[in-house]
Amino acid sequence: MRIALNEARCSGCRTCQVICSLHNYTENNPKKAAVKIIGHFPSPGRYEIKICDQCGVCAAVCPAEAIGEEDGIYIIDKEKCTGCGECVEACPSGAMLQHPAEKAPIKCVACGQCAELCQRGAIYDADTREVQ
C-alpha cells in the first residue's frame, strides 16, 4: 500500500474521513480521521488533501520515542505517547491532527481504507492503480 494523491480529482465528499475514523477508531467521527480535506472556495475552486507521506519527521522529533517504523509506516505507540504535540507541529505535511478526546495525535497508518472508497482516484494506492 503506497498512498498517492491526485488532488484535481477530489470532489470534497469526505467519505475518506468517515471510513478512516470507523476503521481506526471504531467511531463515526471524521474529526478523528487522519486525512484532512481543505476546500479553496470561492476561488480558485479546488480541494487540497492533507495526508501523511510517511516521511518520519514525527518519529525523529518525538521526545518520548513513541513513534516507531514498520515496513516504512510510522506508527504511534499510544501507551508511550505523552500527547506533547511536538510531532504535530513538526509534521511538514500538516497531516497530523489532535482531537480533544484523544491524547495521542491522529496519524495515518496506511491502512488504505480511504483509497478503497475513493472512486474518484483522488486518494489511490500507487502499488495497484494508475493515476486517473
Added chain:
Amino acid sequence: MNGYGGNILRINLTTGEMNIQPLPEEMAKEWIGQRGFIAKTLWDELKPGIDTLGPENKLVMSTGPLAGTLVPAGGKVSFGAKSPATGIYGESCMGGHIAAEMKYAGYDMIIIEGAAARPSYLYIKDDQVEIREASHLWGKGAIQAEKTLKDELGEDFQICTIGPAGEKLVKFACISHDFGRQAGRTGMGTVMGSKNIKAIAICGSNSIPLADMTAAIAKGKEMLKGCFAKENLEEWQDYGTAGVPVWANKIGAFPTKNFQSSYLEGNESLDGKIMRDKMVVTDKGCFGCPSPCGKYCFVKPYNVYTEGPEYETTALIGGNCVFTDIEQVGYLNYLCDELGLDTISAGNVIGFAMECYEKGILNQEQAGMELKFGDVASFKYLVEKIAAKEGIGSILAEGVKYAAEQFGGESIKFAIQIKGLEWSGYESRSAPSNMLAYMTCDLGAHHSRAWSVTHDIAVGRKVLEGKAQKVIDLQHIRPFFDLIGCCRLQWVEIGFELEHYPEVFRYITGFQYTQDDLMKISEKVWNLTRAFAWRELEDYGRKYDYPPARFYEETVTTGPNAGDVLSKEALEFLLDDYYKLRGWDQNGLPTREKLEQMGLEFVVRELEAYGRNLS
C-alpha cells in the same frame, strides 16, 4: 440514541435564552428526522395566523439519522418555517456538509425563535452556543459572507448564510452553504433575514453512535460500491444536472419564454458538454457523495466563480428568460447566488416581467428600463432591483402572484405559480402526472416531492388514468429521503436501488422498520403538512391546487408538443382521482378517517378546535 446527534438545540433570539434537550426516542421513532421533525415541530409550536416575518415564526433546521454516516450522500439538511412566499407550510433542503456537521455537534434539530435586535450570526461549537455580532457581514453577498466567516473561524466550521436579498426580506431569498449549495425554495432565507441572522456556523467533534457498527460499515461500503458500479455514473459525474437541459428540450418540457413554450430554439448550446469545456473548474460533491453532480465553474467573460448552473437554473434563467449562451446563464447564476436569491423563483419572476413588458402590461416608465427576453442587461437590472427592493423590484420581490395582482390585466393567467410559489423547471402541459405533481405538492409548484415526466413518456402523454397513483407513490418515496438525511439523486439519477435504505436504516438506528413502514411515515407527514395549510387557511382545498390559466387555456407555442393544452376537465379528473386515492374529501382535505388511520388524532382535535369541518 443510535444514528442521531441526540439533542435538540433551541435558541430564542429575542431573550437570548438557549437550551439543549435530549431528542425524545418517541419523536425519532414516529417522525424519523429532518422533514418529519420540522413538520411536527411547526404543527406543535406555531399558532395559526402568525406573521411569517414576525418573531412568532420559527426557523427549524433539521437533518436525519443517516446523515454524517457511511451511507451514500448522507449530507442533506432541511429548513422549515411558515412560508412567507405561500403562507402555509414551508420547507427547503440542501446538500453540502453542514448536515453532517450539526450531528457531530450533537444536534438533530435546531429551533430558532424570536428575532435578534441587531445583525447577528449563530456560533455553534459542540455545546458552546453563542449569538454573535454580525455587523461586519451585513450587506455582504452570501458567498462572500461565507468566505469571511470561514477565514475567521477556520476550515472545520461549516457555514450557511443569507445574501442581501434575505436581509431585505425578498420573498424568495435562499439560504446558501458550501459556496454554491442552496435551500432555495419557499423563502427560508427570508425568514432567516427577518430574524436578523446572517449566518449559522457549526463545528462538531463528537461521534454518531451506530446500532450495529460492523453491519453499518459493511452495508455502507456495499452501498457506495454499488453506486460506483452504476453504468451511467461517469456521464452523471461529468455533467451532473447540466446534462438534462438538452433532453428536456427534446421531449418538450423545457420552460421557455415564461412557459409560453416547452421548446427553446438554440438550447443545444446550453448542454453540459459545452459547459464543461468552457467553464468547469472542478467536480464538487456534497458530504459522502459517490456521484458528485456539483460543477464548480469559472465564467471567464465575466471573471466570476459560481457553482453550476444546475438544471433548474438553466431552465428558469436560460429557457424561461431566453438565454442560450451558457456563460451568460453562469454569470446570472452568480448574481443570484451572491444576492441570495432562489434562481428558480428569480428566473420565473423575471421572465414574467419580461412578458408583461412585451405585452404592454408594463411600460418603460414603470419598469425603469426597456425589458427584453434574452437581454443580460434587463436581467441584471431586475435582479438587482429585486434584491434591493427598489422601484419595480419592490413589487417583483413579493413573488410572481403578488406582482400579477398589482400589474393586473391578464397577467395572472401567465403568473406561473401554485399556492404562491413559482414553478420549477418542467413545462407540463404534455405531462399530466407531472402537472398533478406540481398541483398537489404541499409547498407549491415544486418538483422536489414528485417528478414524473418519464412516467408520462413511458405510459402515454395523453393518458390520465393511473397517473394519480404514480404521483402519490412518488410523493412518499422522494420525500422519504428528506426524512433520513440523504440525497435522492443516487436513486433517481444513477438507478441505485431503494431496498438498500431500510436495511442500512436498521443497522444505524436499530429501529426495525420495513420499507412499507417507512413509506407510511412519509405518508403521515404528507397528511400533516396538508392539514397545516388547512389550519392556516379556512378556505384551503381544491381551489389552491390549480395551475395558472396559461396551462389549461393556452396551447404550447412551439416544439414537439406545439398545440398541447391540458384542459380544465383533465385537471378535474386528475384531482378527483388523486383525492380519492389519498382518502381525502372531494375538496382535497384529509378526512377524519384518514387522519386517524395515520395516527394523527391530535391533528383531528386541533382542526376541530379551529372550527374546521372534517368529513
